[in-house]
Amino acid sequence: MVRKMVAAALAAVTAAGLTACGGGSSGDGADEVVIGASMMLSGQVNLETIRDGYQWAVDEANAAGGIDVGGTKRKVTLKILDNRGDTSTMVQQVRGLALEDKATALLGSCCQQNIDMSAQADSLQIPLVMGALPIELRPEGKGYVWDSFQSLDAGANGFFEVAASTDTNKKVLLITNNDAQGESTAELYTGLSAKAGFTIAAKSAAPAGTTDYADAIGKAKSAGAEVLIAVMTPPDCFAMWKQMKALGYAPKVAIGIQCAQTPGWTSLGELGAGTLVQMNWTRTSGLPKADEVVSKYAAKYPNDNDLSSVAIGYHEASILLAAITKAGSTDRKKVNEALARTDISSALGSVKYTDNKSATPSFIGQWNADGSITQVWPKQGGSALQALSGLS
Amino acid sequence: MTVHKGVSAAALAATLVAGLAVAPGLDPSTQDLGTTLLAYLAVAQAWNILSGFAGQVSLGAAAFVAAGGYGAGLTLAHSSVGWPVAVVIAGAAAGAIGALLAVPLLRLRGDYFAIGTLAAAIAVQALLTNWDWAGGAAGVTLPIDRIPTGTALFQLAIVVAGAAMALATYVRYSAFGLRLAALRDNEPAAAGLGVAVYQHRFAALVASSVLTGMAGAVVAYQYVAVSPSSVASVNWSLNAVLMTLVGGAGSIVGPVFGVTVVYYGLTRMLEGFQVLSLLVEGALLVLIVKFAPTGVWALIVRAARAVRPSRREVEPA
Numbered sequence: 001m002v003r004k005m006v007a008a009a010l011a012a013v014t015a016a017g018l019t020a021c022g023g024g025s026s027g028d029g030a031d032e033v034v035i036g037a038s039m040m041l042s043g044q045v046n047l048e049t050i051r052d053g054y055q056w057a058v059d060e061a062n063a064a065g066g067i068d069v070g071g072t073k074r075k076v077t078l079k080i081l082d083n084r085g086d087t088s089t090m091v092q093q094v095r096g097l098a099l100e101d102k103a104t105a106l107l108g109s110c111c112q113q114n115i116d117m118s119a120q121a122d123s124l125q126i127p128l129v130m131g132a133l134p135i136e137l138r139p140e141g142k143g144y145v146w147d148s149f150q151s152l153d154a155g156a157n158g159f160f161e162v163a164a165s166t167d168t169n170k171k172v173l174l175i176t177n178n179d180a181q182g183e184s185t186a187e188l189y190t191g192l193s194a195k196a197g198f199t200i201a202a203k204s205a206a207p208a209g210t211t212d213y214a215d216a217i218g219k220a221k222s223a224g225a226e227v228l229i230a231v232m233t234p235p236d237c238f239a240m241w242k243q244m245k246a247l248g249y250a251p252k253v254a255i256g257i258q259c260a261q262t263p264g265w266t267s268l269g270e271l272g273a274g275t276l277v278q279m280n281w282t283r284t285s286g287l288p289k290a291d292e293v294v295s296k297y298a299a300k301y302p303n304d305n306d307l308s309s310v311a312i313g314y315h316e317a318s319i320l321l322a323a324i325t326k327a328g329s330t331d332r333k334k335v336n337e338a339l340a341r342t343d344i345s346s347a348l349g350s351v352k353y354t355d356n357k358s359a360t361p362s363f364i365g366q367w368n369a370d371g372s373i374t375q376v377w378p379k380q381g382g383s384a385l386q387a388l389s390g391l392s
Numbered sequence: 393m394t395v396h397k398g399v400s401a402a403a404l405a406a407t408l409v410a411g412l413a414v415a416p417g418l419d420p421s422t423q424d425l426g427t428t429l430l431a432y433l434a435v436a437q438a439w440n441i442l443s444g445f446a447g448q449v450s451l452g453a454a455a456f457v458a459a460g461g462y463g464a465g466l467t468l469a470h471s472s473v474g475w476p477v478a479v480v481i482a483g484a485a486a487g488a489i490g491a492l493l494a495v496p497l498l499r500l501r502g503d504y505f506a507i508g509t510l511a512a513a514i515a516v517q518a519l520l521t522n523w524d525w526a527g528g529a530a531g532v533t534l535p536i537d538r539i540p541t542g543t544a545l546f547q548l549a550i551v552v553a554g555a556a557m558a559l560a561t562y563v564r565y566s567a568f569g570l571r572l573a574a575l576r577d578n579e580p581a582a583a584g585l586g587v588a589v590y591q592h593r594f595a596a597l598v599a600s601s602v603l604t605g606m607a608g609a610v611v612a613y614q615y616v617a618v619s620p621s622s623v624a625s626v627n628w629s630l631n632a633v634l635m636t637l638v639g640g641a642g643s644i645v646g647p648v649f650g651v652t653v654v655y656y657g658l659t660r661m662l663e664g665f666q667v668l669s670l671l672v673e674g675a676l677l678v679l680i681v682k683f684a685p686t687g688v689w690a691l692i693v694r695a696a697r698a699v700r701p702s703r704r705e706v707e708p709a
Contacts, residue, residue: 042667082666087622091615092428093663099421112530112621119533119616123541139533178522179529207522208529 032077033069033330035320036097037107038090038117041082045262047110049306050132051080052297053313053347054107057321067321070328076321079103087116098124104330105320107313108132111181118145127336129320131280131312131348135357136188137181146339147357148315148348152188154362155257155278158377159229160196162276162364162385163253168227171201173220173251175213175240176231178205185231185257201225208233213240217249228254234262241271241391250391255364261305266371273369274388276376280348280360281308284381287361289314289347304365304373311347315360318346397565400644404561408554415546423546425660427614430549432635432655434607436647437556439632442600444641445563447576448593449502452509454628455493455516456601459486460608461615461623462526468539469532475540479548479609486605489516490598498593501579510629517624531619539613548613552606559599560644572596634673638680640687649689 037054039047058078066073079101083090090113097103098120106121108114108130115137121128122142131149138147163170172193176182182205190200201223204216217240220228228251230237237259244250253276259265260277281287282304283294289311297310319342324330327338342351348360364377366386375382415423435453443449463485464478473481493512500508521529540548563569571592574582583589612618631654639650654673662669684691 081663084666084670086625086627087619088611088615088625088627089659089666091622092659095424095614096421096660096663099424112619115530115533116615116617116619116622119536123536123539123616137530139530141533142536177529180527183528207518 032075033067033324034077034079034101034103035105035107035317036094036101036103037078037080037109038083038093038097039080039109040085040113041080043085045085045110047132047309049301049309050110050313050316052300053310053315054078054080054317055313056296056310057314057317061321068325069330078107078317083109083113085113087113090117091120094120095124098126104324104332105129105335107316107320114147115139121145125336126332127320127323127339129316129323129339131316131360132309134181134185135359136184138357141356143356144336145356146319146342146353148319148351148353148360149312150278150280150362151359152185153192154359155364156185156188156192157196158362158364159255159276159278160192160198162377163198163227164196166253166385168252169224170198170227171223171225172198172227172229173202173204173216173223173225174200174229175204175206175216177208177233177236179208181258182231189229189231198227206232206236208236210236211239213243214247216240217244217247220251221247221249226252229257230255230259231257232259234259234264238264238268241268241275244391245271250388252388254388254391260367265305265367266303268390270369271390272367273390274386275367275390277305277365277367277373279304279308279363279365279373279375281311282363282365282373282375282381283307284375285361285363286381287311287347287349288345293347303371304375312360315346315348315351319344319351397561400561400565401558404554404557408550411550411554412547415550416543418543418546420542423542424614425656427546427549427610429651429655430546430553431607431610431614432631432651433647434549434553434556434610435604435628435632436635436639436651437553437560438600438603438607440636440641440647441556441560441563441603442596443633444636444643444646445560445569445576446572446593446596448596449506450509450600451506451626451629451633452493452497452513453604453632454513454624454626455509456486456490456604457608457611457628458513458516458520458618458620458624459489459601460605461612461618462520462532462608463605464609465532465534465612465618465623466526468534475538475613479552479606482609482612483602483606486608487598487602489605490601491594494594494597498590498597510626513624513626513629517620517626520620520624527619529620531617531622533617534612536616539616541613545610545613549610552603552610555606556603557644557648559603560647563596564644568592568595634677636687638676638688640689643687643689646687646689649692650687653688 058076061067062075066075081093105127110132114130114133121144129146134152135147136152176186202219202225237256255276260275265272293307293311301307322344323338327334351358363375365373366376376385439453460482463482467478467481497508571587635650635654636647640646658669
């Protein structure tokens with residue numbers, strides 16, 4: 001037993017020793033500037049589009065000799081780790097990037113992971129620049145988290161404008177997941193629907209992972225709801241769209257918030273045609289770099305939804321690189337202070353933070369049967385709304 | 393046995409004291425890695441007490457990590473008590489959940505018990521996802537100014553892991569542990585000799601739950617936030633099983649070895665190759681179950697004995 005205890009102690013000491021050997025590189029004072037990111041790159045959600053956007057911005061900066069930090073050009077090293085969508089893995093990776101790799105700052109992931117990552121950034125006092133999370137959902141923090149993504153409010157107004165242009169009875173089925181995003185979006189759409197002259201005729205909130213929507217669909221049919229607003233995770237949305245078809249419920253206008261924004265929407269094929277989607281970039285948006293996004297990535301990512309994510313990644317990384325240059329240092333606190341003074345224009349338009357948030361533009365797109373998306377709102381750069389053919 | 397017990401306790405106490413003393417001198421990344429390893433060690437060792445020593449194979453560790461994590465997180469978020477008190481509440485919350493779940497779970501045996509505990513873990517996660525006061529799916533962010541960080545968190549992890557090691561040592565050498573082992577190896581025979589089946593298994597389950605809950609508090613402090621996808625993830629259950637089986641279930645040192653190999657050797661070293669890491673972990677589990685069911689640590693001990701055949705020692709089951 002003594003041997004065992006000694007061996008146990010040796011194992012622990014070995015682990016500690018290996019760690020000590022591993023933690024050496026520094027983002028400050030060295031030639032390179034280290035930026036870290038822990039992202040979902042395998043598993044249910046794959047953010048390779050956003051990753052490509054991050055990498056594009058960094059490659060562009062390095063091709064120009066690096067970024068100017070206090071009068072010296074320094075190359076940027078982007079360390080991206082795959083967390084498989086596992087929160088524990090993400091937390092450990094973020095802490096490793098901050099404490100061991102001594103990254104100057106972090107770039108975000110997506111959705112709920114961004115909320116969990118925010119807590120780490122504030123705790124470790126390392127700047128985190130992120131998108132892919134509706135600005136309203138970002139919790140109050142200690143000021144190290146910087147969010148630029150579309151405003152739910154602007155997108156909702158756009159949707160009701162589009163819906164109002166269609167001949168419907170203005171009765172709405174509002175179905176959401178009962179999580180934070182579902183509940184806040186439900187509250188927002190309920191408030192705005194009255195102002196826009198719509199009535200919430202049927203309402204339902206279901207836990208993520210629900211597979212049976214017959215009850216909600218039955219309520220909608222009974223109420224005669226011709227407008228559908230769904231705020232759900234992708235698998236739930238896919239299940240509901242299939243059941244709507246099976247049960248013969250065919251609204252005249254439908255939007256899939258969260259779910260129709262994912263590449264997996266094309267798996268619905270014809271069934272998804274005509275569904276509306278909120279976006280913060282389209283190829284016809286007239287935003288800076290829009291043509292370059294298309295020319296560089298359209299072959300790899302055919303539809304605007306994916307290209308939008310590339311633009312988000314480029315946008316976030318550009319904001320961070322500009323802040324490091326503005327700070328003239330890789331000191332995290334100075335970079336954070338510089339982020340507060342951000343005043344640039346990038347792939348998603350101009351950036352100026354108020355309370356650590358800077359909303360990007362909102363667009364409403366419509367899925368076509370061939371898997372492409374057409375902008376239908378705002379009218380500038382947009383096309384005419386098509387019928388919701390997939391469900392009819 | 394008494395000599396072994398005394399030496400083990402002394403060695404453990406010395407390691408604890410040395411760890412607490414050395415902690416402030418370590419750099420932050422080493423402290424952080426140490427905290428992670430020790431949190432996993434506490435969870436794995438608690439699982440080992442219930443499953444390795446008592447023979448109740450559980451897939452429900454996630455439920456108790458969640459109970460502890462949320463117990464500590466909600467206490468700090470909704471009251472003004474300090475983090476040490478929240479750790480105690482975390483242990484109590486997990487122990488209470490363990491005691492409640494014991495009523496239906498301890499009626500089950502073998503595979504049915506394992507499936508029952510897995511169902512409990514999934515139910516706890518679903519409950520938390522739908523519990524508004526606990527933040528629902530988004531969870532709760534802890535007040536950053538009131539949680540231990542760096543050295544204090546590392547020292548807390550040392551204490552919690554030390555408690556798990558101490559309890560495992562007690563179970564290994566005490567009459568109570570012998571009765572648990574008897575129940576594990578032949579329940580009818582042990583019961584026939586007067587061992588109180590329910591009481592012993594209840595004690596093992598609740599003690600394991602309390603330790604896992606306290607480890608959950610460490611995890612909550614390190615994560616700074618608790619959510620159903622973090623502290624309530626079923627991955628905690630899988631990691632507890634994997635780490636203990638790799639090291640060797642039913643031995644005190646097995647989880648130490650397993651945590652080091654699985655977390656440091658696979659998860660951390662292969663963090664840039666996540667798919668490969670998963671494949672290796674899966675393959676390792678299959679190989680261990682097939683060719684070394686007593687774990688890698690037992691293989692090493694046997695190899696050491698082969699080199700020094702004169703030193704013989706009876707291995708624990």
